[in-house]
Amino acid sequence: MNKVINVVRASLPPFEEYVEEISDIWESRWLTHTGPKHQQLEKDLESFLDTPNVELFSNGHMALELALRVLKVKGEVITTPFTFASTTQAIADVGLTPVFCDINETDYTMDVDKIEDLITEKTEAIVPVHVYGNICDYKKIEEIAEKHHLKVIYDAAHAFGETIDGKNVANLGDVSMFSFHATKVFNTVEGGGLTFADDALCKEFAAIRQFGMYGKEDAEMLGTNAKMTEFHAAMGLCNLRHVLEEINKRKMAYERYIERLTGVEGIYICPQKENVSYNYAYFPVRFNEEIFGKSRDQMANELIQNGIVPRKYFYPLTSDFTIIKEKFVVQDTPIAGKIADEILTLPLYAGLSEEEVDRICDIVMK
Ligand SMILES: Cc1ncc(COP(=O)(O)O)c(C=O)c1O
Structure with a gap:
């Protein structure tokens, strides 16, 4: 009897390596809340992805929702219908209107020649997806975004570690979102990350994933709980080595x-x-x-x-x-x-x- 072959199988580090990685948590008792493993994983990912800033979240979906909120996107967002539920749900769940652009027949990314027809006075952003790791026509998207003053937030859930024209995909757009879900090329069991060039966004993302609190007492914006735990970050530290x-x-x-x-x-x-x-x-x-x-x-x-x-x-x-x-x-x-x-x-x-x-x-x- 042949064994069942599933569409994906999660990557895991050697068991002993993970045990070794988490052993100091029993000393520190620091289980979550931007602990040392979280901080280390952000640094290691910045270096691996050759990108100035990485912020970690409980999953990719929350990361995408929070990117839209922190960038203060309002109104309409041009996106693709050929994607996982999360992309469209994130846009709709934060109160925005998804406007669906068709895709091209070659690599199934957004048909960049059809974007401008969909722009109205309410359009504020484009959310393209590097679907299956096929990288969007980022040059054309950048050109359109500049011309019409639109933000670009890439759903790069499938594109971890990829480069185009010698540059890591993490450096495309205003923000890129990566999913570190169990079935992804790089996983933290559940998890997600945002990459971006604007240093000022770091404290915004840190606050919004921690109930909107920049410091320890007051909440100055509406936020949520979307933190990555130390156990998830530890899995990331191990998996990144392999x-x-x-x-x-x-x-x-x-x-x-x-x-x-x-x-x-x-x-x-x-x-x-x-x-x-x-x-x-x-x-x-x-x-x-x-x-x-x-x-x-x-x-x-x-x-x-x-x-x-x-x-x-x-x-x-x-x-x-x-x-x-x-x-x-x-x-x-x-x-x-x-x-x-x-x-x-x-x-x-x-x-x-x-x-x-x-x-x-x-x-x-x-
Ligand atoms: C294209 C795409 N966007 C977003 C997500 C959401 O990521 P997560 O499962 O980490 O929330 C996924 C996958 O799960 C995905 O495939």
């Missing part, structure tokens, strides 16, 4: 997929760009039913029957969510709709063996 190895293992599995699936008629795999160093976070494949002979749903069912668990990332579009359609007038995004119907994310994680990739590909090609 993340390059983990990315390399992902790359080996990715390359095996490419070897096996390239050229198969009716299958589309995003091409990689020369100026990007990838983290191999996901392996999305599109099935064109007419040419391939099977729909995405048929393919997904066949894989599941054979003990492989793919995911329909990202289906449905977030603009099709019941609550979003109830609350907002959503834009028509035909390309995103077509891709959401054809896409299937196949298993990819550090340690997925060549034999396992072959097992998956054999079912796909049968």
